[in-house]
Structure formats: C-alpha cells, structure tokens
Amino acid sequence: xxxxxxxxxxxxxxxxxxxxxxxxxxxxxxxxxxxxxxxxxxxxxxxxxxxxxxxxxxxxxxxxxxxxxxxxxxxxxxxxxxxxxxxxxxxxxxxxxxxxxxxxxxxxxxxxxxxxxxxxxxxxxxxxxxxxxxxxxxxxxxxxxxxxxxxxxxxxxxxxxxxxxxxxxxxxxxxxxxxxxxxxxxxxxxxxxxxxxxxxxxxxxxxxxxxxxxxxxxxxxxxxxxxxxxxxxxxxxxxxxxxxxxxxxxxxxxxxxxxxxxxxxxxxxxxxxxxxxxxxxxxxxxxxxxxxxxxxxxxxxxxxxxxxxxxxxxxxxxxxxxxxxxxxxxxxxxxxxxxxxxxx
Numbered sequence: 001x002x003x004x005x006x007x008x009x010x011x012x013x014x015x016x017x018x019x020x021x022x023x024x025x026x027x028x029x030x031x032x033x034x035x036x037x038x039x040x041x042x043x044x045x046x047x048x049x050x051x052x053x054x055x056x057x058x059x060x061x062x063x064x065x066x067x068x069x070x071x072x073x074x075x076x077x078x079x080x081x082x083x084x085x086x087x088x089x090x091x092x093x094x095x096x097x098x099x100x101x102x103x104x105x106x107x108x109x110x111x112x113x114x115x116x117x118x119x120x121x122x123x124x125x126x127x128x129x130x131x132x133x134x135x136x137x138x139x140x141x142x143x144x145x146x147x148x149x150x151x152x153x154x155x156x157x158x159x160x161x162x163x164x165x166x167x168x169x170x171x172x173x174x175x176x177x178x179x180x181x182x183x184x185x186x187x188x189x190x191x192x193x194x195x196x197x198x199x200x201x202x203x204x205x206x207x208x209x210x211x212x213x214x215x216x217x218x219x220x221x222x223x224x225x226x227x228x229x230x231x232x233x234x235x236x237x238x239x240x241x242x243x244x245x246x247x248x249x250x251x252x253x254x255x256x257x258x259x260x261x262x263x264x265x266x267x268x269x270x271x272x273x274x275x276x277x278x279x280x281x282x283x284x285x286x287x288x289x290x291x292x293x294x295x296x297x298x299x300x301x302x303x304x305x306x307x308x309x310x311x312x313x314x315x316x317x318x319x320x321x322x323x324x325x326x327x328x329x330x331x332x333x334x335x336x337x338x339x340x341x342x343x344x
Contacts, residue, residue, distance in 0.1 A: 125171040125229030129157060132261055136268045143271070155213050155224070159267055167267070168213040169225035174200050178233055197236075201243050209250040223251040225263070231256045 126146070133144060138159075140146055145158045155168035177200055181193035205226065213224040226247070228234040234256030237243050247254050255263060 125173050125227060126156060128229045128257060129169075129171060129227060129260070132257070132264055135261075136264050138264070138268065153211055155211075156227075161221070161267065162271060164219050165221060166219055167221050167225065169227055170208050170213065171227045171229060172201075172204055173229050174204070174233060175230065176200075178236065198240055198243060201237060201240075202246060205243070205247055205250060205252055208252060214251055223253055225253050225255055225260075227260055228254060228256050231258060234259075 130146075133140075138144055143160055145160070147154045147156050147158075156171045157169040159167040159169070161167060174197065177193045177197035181190055181197060184190055184193065208224065208226060212218075214220055214222060216222050228237060234254070237254060244254070253263075
C-alpha cells in the first residue's frame with residue numbers, strides 16, 4: 001500500500017515536474033521570442049536610422065559629386081572651346097606659315113639670283129649705302145654724288161666735304177670665292193678658295209688705287225673708301241693682314257656697313273660743324289660791322305648834340321640880348337607922342 005502511494009506520488013511529482021518544465025520551456029521560448037522581437041525591432045530601427053543617415057550622406061555626396069562633375073564638364077567644355085579656337089588659329093598660322101615659307105623661298109631664290117650676278121650685287125651694295133645716307137639726311141646732289149654710268153673710272157659715290165673737299169668711295173661685294181670657301185669641308189679646298197679670295201681683293205684694291213679717286217690737287221682727300229657691303233665678308237677681310245697692309249699702303253680705307261655708318265656720321269657731324277663755324281664767322285663779321293657803325297652812330301650823335309648845344313646857346317642869346325636890343329627902340333617909339341591934327 002505504501003509502495004503504491006509512493007509510486008503515485010512519484011508519478012505525480014514527475015508529471016508536475018514535466019508540466020513545470022513544459023511551462024518553463026514555453027516561458028523561456030516566449031521570453032526568447034519577445035527578446036528576439038525586441039532585438040529585431042531595435043535592429044530594424046537602428047538599421048533604418050543608419051540607412052537614413054547613409055541615404056542622407058549618399059544624397060549629399062551625390063549632390064556634391066554632381067556639382068563637381070558639372071564643374072568638370074563646364075571646364076571641359078571651355079577647354080574644348082579653347083582647343084577648337086586654338087585649332088582654328090593653328091590652321092590659320094599654318095596657312096600663314098606656309099605663305100611665309102613660300103615668300104621666304106622666293107626671297108631666298110631672289111637673293112641667290114642677286115648674289116650670282118655681279119651687277120645685281122653692285123646694285124645691292126649701292127642700296128645699302130643709300131639707306132645709310134638717307135638715315136643721316138644726306139641729299140643727293142647736295143651732300144654727295146652718285147655715279148649713274150657703268151664706267152669703272154669714276155667712283156660709285158663722291159661725298160662733298162667742307163672747304164670744297166670730297167671723299168670718293170667704291171663699292172665691292174666679293175662673295176664668289178668667299179661662298180665657295182664656306183661651303184667646302186676640305187682643308188685643301190678651303191686653302192685654295194682663301195688664296196683666290198685674297199687675290200681677288202688685292203686685284204680690286206690695286207685697280208682702285210690706279211684710278212683718279214685720290215687726287216688732292218683736284219680737291220679730293222688723300223685717301224678713298226672701298227665699301228664691302230657685307231659685314232661678314234668685311235670681318236673676314238680684316239682677319240687677313242696682307243689685305244689690310246696693302247690697303248693702308250695705297251691710302252685706301254676698307255669699311256663694312258657698321259664702319260661706314262661711323263664714317264658717314266663723322267662726315268655729317270663735320271659738315272654741321274663747318275656750317276656752324278661759317279655761321280659763327282658770319283655773325284662775328286656782322287658784329288664787327290655793327291660795332292663800326294655803332295661807333296659812327298655815336299660820333300654822329302655827339303656831333304648833333306654839340307650843334308644842338310650851340311643852337312641852344314644862340315637861341316638863348318637871341319631871347320635875351322637880341323630881345324632887349326629890339327625892345328629899347330620899340331619902347332622909344334611907343335613913348336613918342338604923335339601930333340593930333342584935330343587939336344589944331
């Protein structure tokens with residue numbers, strides 16, 4: 001009996017324990033579910049907040065990126081416009097460069113034609129000399145004379161100097177041997193063309209010396225000029241002592257464009273100084289004449305003053321002595337009573 005009761009009690013205890021465990025399981029399950037729901041809700045809210053913040057930041061980032069992209073696009077458009085403009089200008093410049101290159105080619109061809117012709121080279125040198133003359137305001141027929149004929153016995157230019165003097169000048173452009181000397185790379189060829197160049201210059205210097213360019217008895221200076229119309233050739237000549245010595249010996253001055261500029265400047269200045277000197281001399285002569293006439297004027301004025309003083313004295317004498325001498329008989333006549341015929 002007791003065993004049955006104990007068994008029943010154990011069974012009841014076990015049943016109660018099972019029920020309790022079931023309720024605990026359900027309770028824990030509910031608690032866990034509620035906690036899960038709360039956590040899920042909190043997570044969703046947190047996720048929503050993060051998403052909203054992220055969405056806001058993304059919108060702001062997208063807006064800033066949009067503005068940056070628009071700025072970049074605007075800058076790109078400007079650069080494209082500038083590139084288009086530069087491309088147009090480049091095409092224009094290329095076209096102009098092509099035209100200029102064509103013109104330069106034509107100029108080079110013309111220059112080669114000039115350099116290959118003796119007469120054209122001479123005219124080129126004359127043009128350079130005339131440009132320098134115009135720079136100093138020198139007038140043809142007044143300050144200088146230009147040779148117009150083809151005769152080689154007359155200088156290309158004659159400069160008129162003070163006191164009836166003149167300076168003669170011949171023009172030379174010796175480029176043939178010089179150009180060959182520059183173009184060759186062979187030492188033997190260079191020596192050959194250098195000797196030819198020196199020989200040509202010597203021949204021309206001697207030919208000028210034989211002409212009547214230096215004749216002081218006819219009013220020229222005791223030297224004349226040879227104008228080398230290319231500065232490079234002139235400098236090359238100056239490096240050849242035998243040419244300089246020969247020119248000095250024959251009273252010939254070699255000059256290039258730069259040195260001719262200095263010589264013409266000196267001629268221009270000396271002419272101006274001579275004019276000023278002549279004007280000063282004429283002024284001095286006129287001043288001496290004025291002084292002489294002034295002395296005569298003063299003497300004449302002194303003579304007139306003396307005569308005026310004499311006339312003044314004579315007038316005073318007439319006013320005093322002569323007046324009194326006239327008044328005495330006049331008073332006697334006035335005092336004399338004339339007989340009245342009515343009183344008879």
